[in-house]
Amino acid sequence: MDDYNRREFIKTTVPGLLGVMLSLPSLCALATRANACNGRLKSDQSMHWEAFLEAVAKEAAKQHLDKWNEEEYLQKIARLTKSLYLEDPVISQAMEKVAVRLKKGWVDFHDLEKNLDFAVCLLQFDVNEVIKPHNHPGMTGMILCASGEIHAQNYDMFKTIEEKEIDGARTGKYLLHQSLDCTLRKGDVSTLTSQARNIHTLKAKAVTQLIDIFTPPYNKERSEKSCWYELDEAPVAGSKTIYEAHLKD
Numbered sequence: 001m002d003d004y005n006r007r008e009f010i011k012t013t014v015p016g017l018l019g020v021m022l023s024l025p026s027l028c029a030l031a032t033r034a035n036a037c038n039g040r041l042k043s044d045q046s047m048h049w050e051a052f053l054e055a056v057a058k059e060a061a062k063q064h065l066d067k068w069n070e071e072e073y074l075q076k077i078a079r080l081t082k083s084l085y086l087e088d089p090v091i092s093q094a095m096e097k098v099a100v101r102l103k104k105g106w107v108d109f110h111d112l113e114k115n116l117d118f119a120v121c122l123l124q125f126d127v128n129e130v131i132k133p134h135n136h137p138g139m140t141g142m143i144l145c146a147s148g149e150i151h152a153q154n155y156d157m158f159k160t161i162e163e164k165e166i167d168g169a170r171t172g173k174y175l176l177h178q179s180l181d182c183t184l185r186k187g188d189v190s191t192l193t194s195q196a197r198n199i200h201t202l203k204a205k206a207v208t209q210l211i212d213i214f215t216p217p218y219n220k221e222r223s224e225k226s227c228w229y230e231l232d233e234a235p236v237a238g239s240k241t242i243y244e245a246h247l248k249d
């Protein structure tokens with residue numbers, strides 16, 4: 001049998017202790033994940049509301065970094081939103097509220113979360129209800145179709161033909177490039193960034209519920225900068241994707 005003296009005990013313990021200290025962050029991460037599995041994730045790995053919000057907040061905080069990549073961020077929060085447990089009481093109670101509003105003919109939205117970095121909202125559309133073309137200045141948006149069917153078209157600003165502001169009233173004439181034309185069904189995602197696909201319009205083909213996340217959320221400044229557009233029905237001569245558009249009050 002080995003014969004340990006006190007000095008050998010100390011020699012073996014100090015490096016061991018250092019090893020444990022170095023391992024603490026990963027041990028903590030493992031413990032957090034274990035807790036998540038026990039209380040915050042469903043057995044099918046779908047995320048409870050609080051765990052979802054925490055994960056989105058962690059990603060949204062990165063928008064303040066110089067090298068933030070909006071497209072990568074959208075992919076990450078789209079994955080998180082797809083794994084959100086839609087039967088969570090926060091979601092199901094919001095669904096019930098908008099369902100009651102629909103019966104009364106009030107089709108609108110329900111804020112699920114709003115803070116300085118991002119906002120999560122539940123929107124409900126009645127059949128054929130339309131949100132006309134509008135932009136999202138300096139914002140990144142992710143829309144998940146939770147149920148129903150909706151036609152989504154996204155545009156990029158192609159050219160400003162003229163723009164004026166007289167006594168606070170803005171007028172403008174533009175060419176917009178249609179960058180996306182698709183139908184969203186349950187589980188489908190549509191995204192826009194501050195630089196791409198930033199203008200969009202939606203028209204419901206059936207009663208539809210959407211969960212959207214905007215980063216950062218609308219505030220007074222961004223709301224004042226946002227614009228509504230009226231687009232020509234047909235593209236300009238010689239193009240299939242360029243449309244003339246006017247600012248709409």
Ligand SMILES: [Fe+2]
Pocket residue numbers: 134136200
């Ligand atoms: Fe929008």
